[in-house]
Amino acid sequence: xxxxxxxxxxxxxxxxxxxxxxxxxxxxxxxxxxxxxxxxxxxxxxxxxxxxxxxxxxxxxxxxxxxxxxxxxxxxxxxxxxxxxxxxxxxxxxxxxxxxxxxxxxxxxxxxxxxxxxxxxxxxxxxxxxxxxxxxxxxxxxxxxxxxxxxxxxxxxxxxxxxxxxxxxxxxxxxxxxxxxxxxxxxxxxxxxxxxxxxxxxxxxxxxxxxxxxxxxxxxxxxxxxxxxxxxxxxxxxxxxxxxxxxxxxxxxxxxxxxxxxxxxxxxxxxxxxxxxxxxxxxxxxxxxxxxxxxxxxxxxxxxxxxxxxxxxxxxxxxxxxxxxxxxxxxxxxxxxxxxxxxxxxxxxxxxxxxxxxxxxxxxxxxxxxxxxxxxxxxxxxxxxxxxxxxxxxxxxxxxxxxxxxxxxxxxxxxxxxxxxxxxxxxxxxxxxxxxxxxxxxxxxxxxxxxxxxxxxxxxxxxxxxxxxxxxxxxxxxxxxxxxxxxxxxxxx
Amino acid sequence: xxxxxxxxxxxxxxxxxxxxxxxxxxxxxxxxxxxxxxxxxxxxxxxxxxxxxxxxxxxxxxxxxxxxxxxxxxxxxxxxxxxxxxxxxxxxxxx
Numbered sequence: 001x002x003x004x005x006x007x008x009x010x011x012x013x014x015x016x017x018x019x020x021x022x023x024x025x026x027x028x029x030x031x032x033x034x035x036x037x038x039x040x041x042x043x044x045x046x047x048x049x050x051x052x053x054x055x056x057x058x059x060x061x062x063x064x065x066x067x068x069x070x071x072x073x074x075x076x077x078x079x080x081x082x083x084x085x086x087x088x089x090x091x092x093x094x095x096x097x098x099x100x101x102x103x104x105x106x107x108x109x110x111x112x113x114x115x116x117x118x119x120x121x122x123x124x125x126x127x128x129x130x131x132x133x134x135x136x137x138x139x140x141x142x143x144x145x146x147x148x149x150x151x152x153x154x155x156x157x158x159x160x161x162x163x164x165x166x167x168x169x170x171x172x173x174x175x176x177x178x179x180x181x182x183x184x185x186x187x188x189x190x191x192x193x194x195x196x197x198x199x200x201x202x203x204x205x206x207x208x209x210x211x212x213x214x215x216x217x218x219x220x221x222x223x224x225x226x227x228x229x230x231x232x233x234x235x236x237x238x239x240x241x242x243x244x245x246x247x248x249x250x251x252x253x254x255x256x257x258x259x260x261x262x263x264x265x266x267x268x269x270x271x272x273x274x275x276x277x278x279x280x281x282x283x284x285x286x287x288x289x290x291x292x293x294x295x296x297x298x299x300x301x302x303x304x305x306x307x308x309x310x311x312x313x314x315x316x317x318x319x320x321x322x323x324x325x326x327x328x329x330x331x332x333x334x335x336x337x338x339x340x341x342x343x344x345x346x347x348x349x350x351x352x353x354x355x356x357x358x359x360x361x362x363x364x365x366x367x368x369x370x371x372x373x374x375x376x377x378x379x380x381x382x383x384x385x386x387x388x389x390x391x392x393x394x395x396x397x398x399x400x401x402x403x404x405x406x407x408x409x410x411x412x413x414x415x416x417x418x419x420x421x422x423x424x425x426x427x428x429x430x431x432x433x434x435x436x437x438x439x440x441x442x443x444x445x446x447x448x449x450x451x452x453x454x455x456x457x458x459x460x461x462x463x464x465x466x467x468x469x470x471x472x473x474x475x476x477x478x479x480x481x482x483x484x485x486x487x488x489x490x491x492x493x
Numbered sequence: 494x495x496x497x498x499x500x501x502x503x504x505x506x507x508x509x510x511x512x513x514x515x516x517x518x519x520x521x522x523x524x525x526x527x528x529x530x531x532x533x534x535x536x537x538x539x540x541x542x543x544x545x546x547x548x549x550x551x552x553x554x555x556x557x558x559x560x561x562x563x564x565x566x567x568x569x570x571x572x573x574x575x576x577x578x579x580x581x582x583x584x585x586x587x588x
Contacts, residue, residue, distance in 0.1 A: 101568040199548040213548050242554050311531040322508060329509070331581050336574035342584045347511035359510050363520070364527055366508040367496070376494075377531070382544035384537055389545065423523055424530045440548035465549065 004029040009073055009172040009226035010253075016062060016072045023062065023072030027055035027116055030074040034118060034170045036493040040141045042165040044079045045087050046119040054116040061114065070233050071114030076165045076174040079120035080127055081107045081217075082206040086117075090208040091125045091135035094334045094353025104206025105238045106175060106217045113233040118171050122161030125355045126325065127182055127210045130429035132160025133415065134357045142190060142412055143168040143488045147454035150491075153412045156186030156429075162220045163190040168492065173221040173230045177207060179214045180313055181433030184445035187220050188407035188458030191447045191485045193227045193475065194220040196433075198466045199440035200245035203238030211320035212243075214313075214437040224446060224476045228252035231468065247466060255469035256476050261295030263474065266400040270306035271432060273409065280406045280457065283449045287404055287459045290481035291474065301400060303391040308384050309435040314427060315368050315381035316438070321358075322365025328353060360423065389439040396464050402474050405432050407458035411451035432460060442468045446475040448482045456485060494532070495525045 004026055007015065015021045031048045051074060058072035082088045082100035089095045103111070111117070124134040131154035132140040142155040142164055155164040159176035163186035166174050176183040178196035187194030195218045202217035209215060219230035232253065237246040267288060272281070292298050330336035330349035337352045339345035354362065368377035395403065409431055419426030436443035441462055448459040459478055463471045496504070501521045505512040512520060566579045575582035 098572050101565075101571060200551075213545075239554070239556065243548065245549055245551060305537070308534055308537055311534050314527060314531055315534070326509075330574060331583055332569075333572035334574070339584070342586050343509070344511075345584050346509040347506075350509055351511035354510070359508075360520070360523055360527075362508045362510065363501075363504045364524060367500075367504045367524070370504070370507060373494075376535075379544050380534055380537075380539055381531075382546070383539040383542040384534060385545040386542050387537070387539070422526050424526055427530070 005033050005169045008223050009221060009229060010223070012073060012172055013070070013229070017067060023055035023058035023116060024052060026072060027051045027074050030118055030171060037168055037170055039492050040143060040164050040168060041138050042122055042140050042161040042168070042170060043076070043119045044089060044091065044122050044137050044161070047086060047117055050086070051116050051118050058114050058116060068112065068114030069229070070110060072116060073114070073172050074116045074118050075110060076118050076121045076162060076171040077107055078123055078159055078162050078175050078177060080123060080177055080208045081175055082208070083107055083117070083120065086120060088120065088208070089136070090127070091123045091137055092353065092355070092358065093136045094328045094349070096136070096335065098333050102206060105203035105240060106207065106234045109233055109236060110175070115233070121165055121174055124158035124160065125358050126208065126321070127158040127177055127179055128321070128357050128361055129157040130181070130185055130426050131418065132157040134355055136355060139415055140164045141415070143492065144190060144412060144455055145488065145491065152415045153455070154189070154415055156189035156412060158182040159186045159194070159220060163187055163192055163194070166190070166192045166220050166222055167488070173219055173226055175217060175234065176220045177215055177217050178437065179210050179317060180437050181430035183218045183220060184433045184443055184458070184460055185408050185429055187445040189412040189456065191456030192220050192222055193224050193444065193446050193479070194218065195227050195231060195444040195468065195471065196436065196442060197231060197235060197468050198442045200243050201235050201442070201466065201468070203236070203241040203244045205238055205240040209324040211317040212324060213320060214317060224472055224479050225253060225256050227444070228256050228472045250469055252469060252472050255472045258469070258473035259294060260291055260474050260477050263296045263401040263470070264299050264399050265291050265296045265474070266299050266301035266395050266403040268301050268303045268306065268403060268405060270303050271405045273431070277410060279451055280409060283457050283459065284404070284406050287448055287478055290478055291404065294477045294481070299400060301395045301403070303395065303435070305384065305387045305391050306435055309388050309438050310427065310431055312381040312384040312388070313430070313434045313438060314364070315377050316385065318361040318365035319369050319378050320365070322362045322369065325358070325362055357423070385438050388435055392439050392441060401464070402470050403462040405460045405462065407432060407445040407460040411453065411455035411457055436462050441465060442471055444471040444475045446478050447485050448478055450485070494528055496521060496528065
């Protein structure tokens with residue numbers, strides 16, 4: 001017999017509506033899995049009592065035939081989303097103990113549609129990282145291991161808790177956020193599906209800000225269909241976010257089986273990097289073949305400013321972060337460390353409250369925004385951003401429907417393996433994903449194969465603005481064509 | 494461009510982050526590694542290119558200039574490290 005937690009989100013939803021399982025049973029099964037998997041450190045806070053109360057309310061609504069689209073589905077929430085009455089930390093010491101008096105718009109949308117909250121998921125501190133090793137609450141361990149090895153691997157980051165929890169079946173899906181690749185890279189590392197929608201598709205209100213012009217909310221799930229179901233509930237216009245776009249949210253699930261017949265898929269030559277591992281290149285070629293066999297036309301395209309995206313990102317993102325994180329001053333919320341005067345208090349609070357990577361990025365940001373450097377660094381980076389977007393606009397104007405690339409330059413790596421000597425080594429993880437944030441476009445990562453060591457590898461599809469439907473359709477073709485990923489053995493339970 | 498140790502201390506103060514003398518050399522190396530990484534941007538021709546100011550081109554949203562919220566001082570102060578009578582308490586600022 002299949003365990004309840006082995007169901008996909010779509011299967012669980014259908015079983016709930018048919019009365020084959022109750023929401024409380026589902027929540028209980030999920031809570032038991034979470035308790036057994038604490039060694040993964042995926043959750044910062046577990047909320048089992050809240051989950052059971054919400055599940056009981058869901059059962060009552062199902063009984064009255066008032067079920068919402070996610071009625072009774074237990075989810076994990078990245079601890080960057082403010083949740084009313086439940087500690088929200090951004091995985092930072094500076095916010096430890098912070099209990100919001102309000103709910104983020106995206107999580108409120110999920111509860112409106114009947115979802116059940118299991119707890120708050122670990123992440124890199126303030127979503128700054130690609131391995132979930134910068135969390136004040138300790139690293140998340142991936143459920144995946146290299147064949148024949150017990151060495152702990154990273155789940156990717158910054159949404160490492162979300163990806164690990166979904167891959168280990170601790171929840172049916174999770175919220176995540178993506179500023180430079182923080183949904184897609186951990187999804188690729190853990191064999192899950194993650195979509196960063198178009199900038200403005202999901203409200204940023206109530207999500208702890210990192211880099212406001214790059215941050216977007218999105219789901220991580222086990223299947224393309226599950227991601228489509230979640231995004232439909234998360235998305236939508238919000239007057240409280242001035243960058244939230246007032247356009248209708250399509251029924252993404254309906255797009256899942258649409259196929260790619262007649263689509264034109266672009267293959268950007270600039271993504272073929274020097275020194276790219278042969279297995280990543282082979283995976284990419286395989287993806288091309290699958291889409292071609294399903295009736296898509298493959299077109300070689302050029303996105304000439306690709307190589308500048310990552311360096312430009314490391315100006316824009318720290319600049320916005322240094323501005324956004326100025327609010328953590330020990331006055332209104334969070335940690336306060338006394339100093340000899342008020343500036344001494346600010347400096348001591350921020351030195352003790354922020355971790356190494358966050359302090360480094362705030363300082364880089366302060367530098368590139370400082371008098372004399374603003375034009376040379378910040379304004380120049382924003383101009384390069386325009387050039388990056390124009391590259392994509394030209395491709396789409398030429399009739400390209402979506403673009404296929406690798407999701408990451410490698411499979412997951414070991415804890416402590418990268419970035420200790422040179423921060424840039426870690427930043428290179430985002431080389432394929434960051435262009436999408438710089439241009440504000442939607443991007444999805446979908447599992448497509450395994451590395452020589454038996455670890456998941458993902459492909460990325462990049463779409464036109466607000467055309468997430470095409471991404472779900474094309475990702476489904478890859479999901480169906482790819483060899484079915486054997487879930488990792490439950491060594492943690 | 495690269496930063497010297499005095500600049501590292503100046504940036505840290507601008508960012509309101511206390512750094513100890515022992516931290517400065519390592520921070521200097523790390524910041525310079527990042528600055529070296531972004532150096533190639535200087536070679537891009539950006540003549541006549543508008544800097545991106547709005548990610549999705551759209552008119553600025555406006556709303557009526559009316560009070561929509563308020564009267565929730567207790568909720569606002571609930572997370573304050575120090576407060577008194579609906580005020581945030583801070584170290585003495587004015588002598």
